Amino acid sequence: MKCRHDGSEIPIVHDFGLQPIANGFLDESNPQNEYFFSMQVAVNPANGLFQLVEQPDPKQMFHENYAFFTRTSDFMKNHFKDVSNEIMSYLNSEEANHENFVVEIGSNDGAMLEHLVKNGTPCLGVEPSKNVALESEKYGVKTINEFFGSDLSKQLLSSHGAADIVYAANVFCHIPDINDLAQACSILLKDGGTLMFEDPYLLDVLNKTSYDQIYDEHVYLFSCSSVQRIFKEFDLHLYDCKTLPTHGGSMRYYLSKTKCFDSTSNLINQIDKENSAQLLNLETYDQFSKKCEFSKNAFKDYLSNFKKENKRIVGYGATSKSTTILNYCDIGNDLIDFFTDTTPTKINKFSPGKHVPVLSYDHFEPHPDLAVLFAWNHKQEIMQKEKDYKGLWITHLYEDFI
Ligand code: SAH
Ligand code: TMP
Numbered sequence: 001m002k003c004r005h006d007g008s009e010i011p012i013v014h015d016f017g018l019q020p021i022a023n024g025f026l027d028e029s030n031p032q033n034e035y036f037f038s039m040q041v042a043v044n045p046a047n048g049l050f051q052l053v054e055q056p057d058p059k060q061m062f063h064e065n066y067a068f069f070t071r072t073s074d075f076m077k078n079h080f081k082d083v084s085n086e087i088m089s090y091l092n093s094e095e096a097n098h099e100n101f102v103v104e105i106g107s108n109d110g111a112m113l114e115h116l117v118k119n120g121t122p123c124l125g126v127e128p129s130k131n132v133a134l135e136s137e138k139y140g141v142k143t144i145n146e147f148f149g150s151d152l153s154k155q156l157l158s159s160h161g162a163a164d165i166v167y168a169a170n171v172f173c174h175i176p177d178i179n180d181l182a183q184a185c186s187i188l189l190k191d192g193g194t195l196m197f198e199d200p201y202l203l204d205v206l207n208k209t210s211y212d213q214i215y216d217e218h219v220y221l222f223s224c225s226s227v228q229r230i231f232k233e234f235d236l237h238l239y240d241c242k243t244l245p246t247h248g249g250s251m252r253y254y255l256s257k258t259k260c261f262d263s264t265s266n267l268i269n270q271i272d273k274e275n276s277a278q279l280l281n282l283e284t285y286d287q288f289s290k291k292c293e294f295s296k297n298a299f300k301d302y303l304s305n306f307k308k309e310n311k312r313i314v315g316y317g318a319t320s321k322s323t324t325i326l327n328y329c330d331i332g333n334d335l336i337d338f339f340t341d342t343t344p345t346k347i348n349k350f351s352p353g354k355h356v357p358v359l360s361y362d363h364f365e366p367h368p369d370l371a372v373l374f375a376w377n378h379k380q381e382i383m384q385k386e387k388d389y390k391g392l393w394i395t396h397l398y399e400d401f402i
Helices: 073-092 113-119 130-137 152-161 180-190 204-206 224-234 265-276 282-308 320-329 376-385
Strands: 012-018 038-043 048-050 100-106 123-126 164-171 188-198 238-242 250-257 312-317 338-341 356-361 370-373 390-393
Touching: 012 224, 012 282, 012 320, 038 123, 073 113, 073 164, 100 113, 113 123, 123 152, 152 180, 180 188, 180 224, 180 238, 188 204, 188 238, 204 224, 224 238, 224 250, 224 265, 282 312, 282 320, 282 370, 370 376
Parallel strands: 100 123, 100 164, 164 188, 312 338, 312 370, 338 356, 370 390
Antiparallel strands: 012 038, 038 048, 188 250, 238 250
């Protein structure tokens, strides 16, 4: 495997077997020719970049029937309102003495940009999945329905001018050509402009053994050290970071084009933590691999033993992450009766690979004996909603079994 950033030969650290398109919910329980790819992960010990060996063509994942809508979570809607406030206060600060222009990459259904539109801040979304892009337009968000990359960035620069802020959430980890992506951001930003992006954080995945963050769309898991090393080659200088509770543990990175600010104490502390966790040491990933295998066996045994007593098991949240779990652990309809989910485009479909039915949320009653919280990253919101549920909860996470 060659590193997607520097082309060096790098080792494979774990194999999750054959996996389908994680958000590819199916109309039939027995589809012909479902697509599968071999999901292995590798790490570059020189720059710490954790990456998929093979990734399906982005057009197979991001299209007019993309299943993920940001607005399905109230917590995420609030999160993006907070992001818009942070962006607006930055633009009103003395540092931003420009005419304002904000671009969001992977703007999905417009849950963040709608607030900038309301406030009159010139902004633009870039979103290749047509159905979610159309949804964002209902909120007045102007959206370019294309994949972001350096070609589009040059076009946007000439049609719209340079941006003060380029913002992206849960999408940079999806874009396979990381060098072209960093170049594209550098082209689009003004000198002194800020690139803010956030993604699931490698250290959280390693600490929690939340291997379900790894699926076709997530070609990378970043850390402060890998972002710092890679983006500076494109004149984008990491100066701050912020840990976030979203998606089970994320990191927001703040990079400045051209200007080199001193690193904040947050960033210095976080890089210290990363150094202590030995992110460049392959032994770290060997441990992770062993924990994944342990978690897989323990989770499947737990469900099998429960099912032997003829009890009802329901999956809560047909998340893209659950696709990795079910296919890696070889768990199907024999163990999980069905998923419940609130996303209209997933309801009455079948889960990718294992074909477990997805039913609407009202099927959560009558309550099952065991609910598997596949949407564990929304635990707080869901526990609040399910105060009357008296059955058991479980997740696949390693800590639940030790
Ligand atoms: N930002 C939203 C959506 C994340 S899902 C949130 O955090 O909730 C990832 C989104 O990125 C999808 O809507 C997908 O269509 C989009 N995407 C994937 N590849 C992209 C690319 N190259 N350029 C821009 N958007 C992309
Ligand atoms: P995510 O983990 O990728 O954000 O996906 C969350 C999934 O869980 C999405 O399909 C919607 C679903 N969900 C519910 O069914 N009920 C809920 O209360 C929440 C918050 C999410």
